[in-house]
Amino acid sequence: MCLEDIIRAQTHGYPERLQPKMNLRKAECLVTLGKLQEASQTVSDLESDFAAKQTLAASSFQILQKNLHRLKKKVQEKESLPETFPPTLAKAFEDMDLKEENEQISSVSPSVSLCTDPLKGRCLIATKDILPGELLVKEDAFVSVLNPGEMPHHSLENKWDTKIAIGDLYCHRCLKHTLATVPCDGCSYAKYCSQECMQQAWEFYHSVECPLGALLLTLGVFCHVALRLTLLTRFEDVGKVTSKLRDEISNNISFPKSKNLVKMLNYDQEENDEVVKTPIPGCDISGKYENNYNAVFNLLPHTENHSPEHKFLCALSVSALCKELEAASSRALATGPNSSKLKATVTPELCADLNIWGVAMLRHMLQLQCNAQAITTLQHTGSKESIIANSRQVRLATGIFPVVSLLNHSCSPNTSMSFTSTVATIRAAQRIRKGQEILHCYGPHQNRMGVAERQQKLRSQYFFDCSCPACHTEELRTAAGPRWEAFCCNSCRTIMQGDDVLSCGNRSCTESVSRDHLVSRLQDLQQQVGMAQKLLRSGKLGDWQKSAAHLQKSLRVVEARHGPSSVEMGHELFKLAQVLFNGFAVPEALNTIQKAEKILLVHCGPWSDEIQELQKMRSFLLDLPPIPAGPLG
Template identity: 70%
Template sequence: MDLPVEEWTSHILQKWSLLPKSIQVTISTAETLNDIFLHSSSLLQPEDEIFLKRLSGDYLVGKDPDAPLFYREEGNKKFQKKDYLEATVLYSKGVSHSRPHTEDISLCYANRSAALFHLGQYETCLKDINRAQMHGYPERLQPKMLLRKAECLVTLGRLPEASQAISDLESNFAAKPTLAASQLQILQRTLCHLKIKVQEKENLTEAFPAALTKAFEDVDLRQENEQISSASSSVSLCTDPLKGRYLVATKDILPGELLVKERAFVSVLNPGEMPPRHHSLESKWDTRVTTGDLYCHRCLKHTLATVPCDGCSYAKYCSQECMQQAWDLYHSVECSQGALLLTLGVFCHIALRSTLLARFEDAGKVMKLCGESSNRDICLPESKNLVQMLSYDLGGESEKKGKTVEAPIPGCDINGKYKNNYNAVFHLLPHTENHSPEHKFLCALSVSALCRQLEAASLQVFTAAPKSCRLKAVEAPALCPELSVWGVAMLRHMLQLQCNAQAITTIQQTGSKEKLITDSRQVRLATGLFPVISLLNHSCSPNTSVSFISTSATIRASQQIRKGQEILHCYGPHESRMGVAERHQKLKSQYFFDCNCSPCEREKQSSQKGPGREAFCCHACGALLQGGDVLSCGTASCTESVSRDHLVSRLQNLQQQVGMARKLLRNGKLERAIQLLLRGQHDAESFLSSEHSMVGEIEDHLARAYAALGDWEKSAAHLQKSLRVVEACHGPSSIEMGHELFKLAQIFFNGTH
């Protein structure tokens, strides 16, 4: 997903393996990214492009004229079963494949408005009714939709508008009596009820505030940092020959304090499960719900009623405004390349979008400024090199010609300010020397193939655009006046992303809507670049936590941070979720460093002293067992010993037993599941540590089973036991602890009703 599809990756790696050794050496020892790109791109042959075109042709991202009818009919089936949520998504898919101002799109919008009405989404329903009318909804079908509009307005308390809609509807009946007598009778009866409703509401005094304040208002930084945009004044930017750039506290910071609130410079929605159409057995049209169906492709806002791009079926937005902004900024170029970008992966897509968000001339200026004279990353300011500086931002400040100054911290402007702009993004480290030659070759050829397609499409991008967007399209930068500059900039970004990409996450509920107790999980929604957050170094037990709203990330202190202490972030491997050896392997392979944080050092020492939480215990006295192939009791008075293999085998059997119980729970066979889990609970107590994750999992499943039976007291008791394990494994402030507490709150709530 981040990198190109497997077929293209395999093709390029095979191509690399067949290159003469001399060419491999030339690319491997190239001193600059420019040399890597030029040497690699010269090897891209027409047959490679044909192969890539065939791969990208498997993705259906254009508008298929036959698809709207298919999706509308599938949506109607769900609607008839009262599955209005699923129906809404299917109607949205129909909208995405429809051309503007056609009966197809108007019918899909109208049908979606009906589903939204049943979901209680009255404001959104009204918007869809207006869209249906704007795109030429047939006159013969207007009465039913106008009645729905009046019902929405009455429900929302917008009585003058509701009265006007009712009046318009009565006029429509009188002017065009085309409806069958039975239909007309039903509509008129509903209309009478609505008129009575309006009168009743007009006579009622308002019992609630006309406008409720938002439950969650946007939280802003108390005092913004003068040196670092999007950061609190509680932190400052420092550099170190070994650490590079990092943030430290300028004062004592309390838990929960907001330290950074940054909007992504660039973000790309995770496409989710998008199988190529030849993988679909039943139809070339996919009816499954993906991330791309539920979130705006620009601002990442959750939306049921998406507004599609006029030119492709893939890009969807929460509003016409977001659609137009995306078109102006980057989608006018990306639109015709949607299938290719899905084939080349999210990193390649972000690389392109980053350069499109910067003015093309400035991308070249920054590259010339850095003058990558070697394959090494930009040197740290301690080298005291004097460089020719330019004052740069996306607003287009003028170049300060001829001004020689001491180099500031990389990414800062001439005034020493670190901003959320392309200059800061460009100076994120690509770690060129750490990537394998094969990986650099793959990235370079992928970017080269994309550049060639952009160059080929440059004459068509602005002429083949939909009429509604054509005027805006001409404002996009010229695509390839100097192909190599584009390519090198994008190659740099692709290499940067392995270490600097930030997964933008959201919390999604799991389980069916009928369940009284819902679970939740963190899912990756998009990938973005956050220049300020990228300044934070890693710790396996960080002193901050990160959360996301739309494309904005907020970093808060998760514990007290003393003045002068470093602000630390977790890159993924956390001490509560994996052991030190696994963390080190992951950090080394992705981020190219050996972690020496306090938890790692502490865990290395403790692993030499004795077993951890995932240990076996003595069945005789309950103490933790220690040793190698043969485990012995840790207490002097107990002489019990047992083979490790025997206990591992018991654990595997227990895991299978719990898996069977989980399947029984899913199938509603609660009593049998409980019997199996209670047997497993008794078995686990005889040989597993009380803090073992399997003990917690069994208690969690028992809590679910008793909740499903309505036995809230037993459910709460088992969940509280699970909580103790979760707290021991993940810590009292962990997201895992939050999920468990949320479930416990639901149990207590249901138990009191």
């Protein structure tokens, strides 16, 4: 990617003064990629270039010379030592995966155990002290469906970007970012990263989904997840689950009425009272909890909490889907078993199972409201030529992660979650003491919403009243007085009171100020942040000092809003580090890189793009000869 950028920049008239620096960077990329032949070619080109032109300022010439020398050595080292990882890299690799698996729960670190609490139900508890950044859960989705239609780019700067939807950029099976997709022969909608992904998808679910494309888009992503879940299960535990269901159905004479269907779905809870062998729902006989259909099936459907309208809509969607499946199956039979691609999965056997499938799908539809997990990714926005990568989080897909679903909610969670294709990774975001519960945020985070809005969201979607510490203290504070619209006294930090003229709430303090004055200062600050963002987007090298100054201000705003160790703060520090790096402000850049790295390591792990970039920047800066801070040239 870096190389492409360089070639693009060179063909678009990059200033000649900076050409040597760029070529050096190119050589560096080539060395990192292991293209040693090309790298040494670039290096020798550079050398002859230096000899021909003496136009460079002495100081920058020295820097380039020194780096050139270093690169040459690197090429030689690499040539003599092929394909071995330096020890620091190897150590970071280990951290990508769980060093040891938990014996009780798959995909989980041994520092955690599964417990049940009479009030909260299932929960994960730390069995020893956990350090920030420690990997706690790494789980592949049991099922995932790409979200249809959301536009990844909203900028109108580039006409082409706005026409690309998520479905065109990511593999519909493994969610890998792909530019050259392989489309399905049957529908133009499903696209894959490779022939292999396409075949796998076809074999496991797409042969059934393909002719239902339009219906699935209409019914929504939850319905699609429920269908794919049952299709995937056909190849796994279908026997076990359907026989359980069949017993229930044969005991129920008036089966086809949906009223009874919904009631019937509670059967496993009644059963659990009698069966003492599996004390924790979702575990197998030996008490192990795994990423399998049994665990998915035991996620709570909250049947009693859903509104009748919601339950009716779910039942309607499922029956529409079953009707369509039945029709597709009989069409396949009519055209003969050999002439249709559908024969692989839609057979008379499927029709017989359809009733059982319908029940299972309805249960999954009801589970999804509380158990669906949004799979997100950081999407890089802003143009390629800009120095600073701008990024925002987009909802890529909807999935079910039975192990992640064991975690309860907190509005100020002690973990941080990220995704790589369909794999969810949860790390400790702070020190977690032995005996404390592992918590993550279901969406309403204290940094993004006030307490009233969070409580309302959690109650309507997840059916519980949040009593996390953040909600507790914030409710007390809200009861005491307003928070978001208040100003602090400049000298004693007490909340100011009054309408047009604000005076300090502290009686021994005499500060007073007009509201207009404060509001205009606030607007100034917001303008500064906007300016910084604009300068960053335009990405002119000469403006780096201005950009840095604006960013410092925006950093203070982000810190106040999201907290000093939030992931938002990490992204902001990353931007500042890039600006300082590009301006060759060495001590400031190193300092900022360290701060950004500390925060992002905890949230994103050692192999995230940003951490990698930060480490590259640092090693580059540390290799520079000691020169006074300031821009090059």
